[in-house]
Amino acid sequence: MLTALHTRDAFLQELLQAEATEIERRLYLAFPEPNDDQMIQYLRDDMRLENQLFEMALLARGFANHYRRPDPYQVGVIIVGLRHASPGENPWAVMFSANTKPSKNYIKQCGEWWLFEGALKENGHRTLRRILAIHVVGEPRADDVSGPQGVTQITLTPCKICRDRMWAMSLHAPKMVQAKWTPLIVPTTLVKTADYRNLGIRKYFRADELHPFHKEPKAIFSAQAIDD
């Protein structure tokens, strides 16, 4: 039997998927043979598309499964990337997810984490060849790791685990699933962030700016335990 929650999730899934598919179609019409660097530039500059993607990320927060009550921690994430595609196939990919941590003692999995996993593996195959832009909408707060170092936030930036993972992915690091392929993330991959209470409050990074912003060295793997 479907509960009200399942029905709502199914509706949200359908709504976001329809919107993602429409954006993929539109981007394919505009850019049937996308060049990665040019497309990163395009995604940096197209504010109308950015607004739409942030609105989608806001909705994607509804998929969060976080233990905190009464106000669970909800982070919606949208990525825009390019699939491996044959000539004549649409390479554009718009994917959405949210964070999960169902109980206090449960391991946290960020919206970014779910999307990186999804981008790397689908039936054992890599889904995307490149992530061009990541959009994160959540509740701004001091970062678990850099907050104590005095780094303040107006938006929520990817956590230390995600920062390290993105850096590792961009390096072609050994032991990463993608070692045989070109890097899924590049130093110029856009990381766009916005406050869920006011999507007009935004902050932009390139993937390679995340560590300097958080006043920490770039690391391949994070040993730091993080709460949420």
Ligand SMILES: [Zn+2]
């Ligand atoms: Zn994270």
